[in-house]
Amino acid sequence: MNNSLDTCPVCDSEDIGKEIIEKKFRYGASELVVPNYTIFKCGECGETFPDKSQSKVLEPTIRDFHREVDGLLTSSDIKYIRNGLGYTQEKFGDLLGGGAKAFARYETGTVTQSKPMDNLLRIIWHYPSAISILSNKSDIRIKKFEVPTTSYMIQDDSEIKYNEAEMQHTFKAVGT
Numbered sequence: 001m002n003n004s005l006d007t008c009p010v011c012d013s014e015d016i017g018k019e020i021i022e023k024k025f026r027y028g029a030s031e032l033v034v035p036n037y038t039i040f041k042c043g044e045c046g047e048t049f050p051d052k053s054q055s056k057v058l059e060p061t062i063r064d065f066h067r068e069v070d071g072l073l074t075s076s077d078i079k080y081i082r083n084g085l086g087y088t089q090e091k092f093g094d095l096l097g098g099g100a101k102a103f104a105r106y107e108t109g110t111v112t113q114s115k116p117m118d119n120l121l122r123i124i125w126h127y128p129s130a131i132s133i134l135s136n137k138s139d140i141r142i143k144k145f146e147v148p149t150t151s152y153m154i155q156d157d158s159e160i161k162y163n164e165a166e167m168q169h170t171f172k173a174v175g176t
Contacts (some may be wrong), residue, residue, distance in 0.1 A: 015043030060109025
């Protein structure tokens with residue numbers, strides 16, 4: 001199926017007409033109206049079919065519509081952030097995750113970014129210094145904490161001293 005339809009996939013009729021309509025796409029409580037939308041209509045059974053080539057062209061527009069409704073960055077927002085920070089799609093994908101082609105897919109509208117990726121993009125746009133944390137992982141030192149042993153000492157005045165990692169807490173013994 002390119003730009004024409006020879007027979008109806010439902011009833012095999014050859015009575016297929018081409019129509020230009022105003023198509024409404026609904027998502028949640030929102031609506032996107034696309035003027036000059038091409039469909040094929042069967043004169044026999046009345047079934048309608050989208051023009052596959054037009055659907056492919058509209059896919060990024062519809063995906064951005066869904067993103068806006070869901071409160072996510074659009075493909076042009078993502079491209080703006082990446083370019084504004086001076087990264088190629090490949091380098092940005094390596095830095096933030098998702099792989100070398102992830103940002104090409106986000107920016108062409110073939111894939112929608114996850115909510116965590118969307119949040120990360122917003123953070124680094126507003127706080128570009130956060131990129132240094134992501135790009136220089138060797139600077140991050142994670143301290144390993146040892147679980148301290150606990151020792152109890154009962155003294156003559158019925159107090160219990162609790163020693164843990166150089167901290168001392170004194171508790172009064174109950175009922176003594």
